[in-house]
Amino acid sequence: IVTLIATYHYFRIFNSWVAAFNVGLGVNGAYEVTVSGTPFNxxxxxxxxxxxxxxxxxxxxxxxxxxxxxxxxxxxxxxxxxxxxxxxxxxxxxxxxxxxxxxxxxxxxxxxxxxxxxxxxxxxxxxxxxxxxxxxxxxx
CATH class of the missing domain: 1.20.1070.10 (Rhodopsin 7-helix transmembrane proteins)
Incomplete structure (x- = not known):
């Protein structure tokens, strides 16, 4: 039960992070993280x-x-x-x-x-x- 609960919540955390931040290459070729406007939960x-x-x-x-x-x-x-x-x-x-x-x-x-x-x-x-x-x- 504990593993199932944790799995569910950590998938939700991951999805919230993906929605809240954009990761991509910046102008200098390094990866940059920017806020998407969706709040991270x-x-x-x-x-x-x-x-x-x-x-x-x-x-x-x-x-x-x-x-x-x-x-x-x-x-x-x-x-x-x-x-x-x-x-x-x-x-x-x-x-x-x-x-x-x-x-x-x-x-x-x-x-x-x-x-x-x-x-x-x-x-x-x-x-x-x-x-x-x-x-x-x-x-x-």
Missing amino acids: DAYRYVDWLLTVPLLLVELILVMKLPQKETVCLAWTLGIASAVMVALGYPGEIQDDLSVRWFWWACAMVPFVYVVGTLVVGLGAATAKQPEGVVDLVSA
Whole structure:
């Protein structure tokens, strides 16, 4: 599912780029990129992340072989936190004012730190449950 969603959105991103810019040889023989007048839609990237990042986190949680109650709880909390993270990043993407961009970056970092912190603790516990040969492969 994740691959299909990403494929669709990246084709849309490519088509948006092709429509937004003209590429051709300039007067000096070098390639030049000019604006066509059609706006480039970079929202596709964020819509893609809004769908795929939570799905990937849920997939990761499912393979950790945690108890069912913990799996459901983590899937919901990390899925929502990652969606909030992506949603908070988009307003910063579309801002021209650098201070406003940094504000939205800081806002998006709150759920990001929560997700990473939860995964570091959870992955450590799940890794410890694996056979010795597997633990050696994924441990530092």
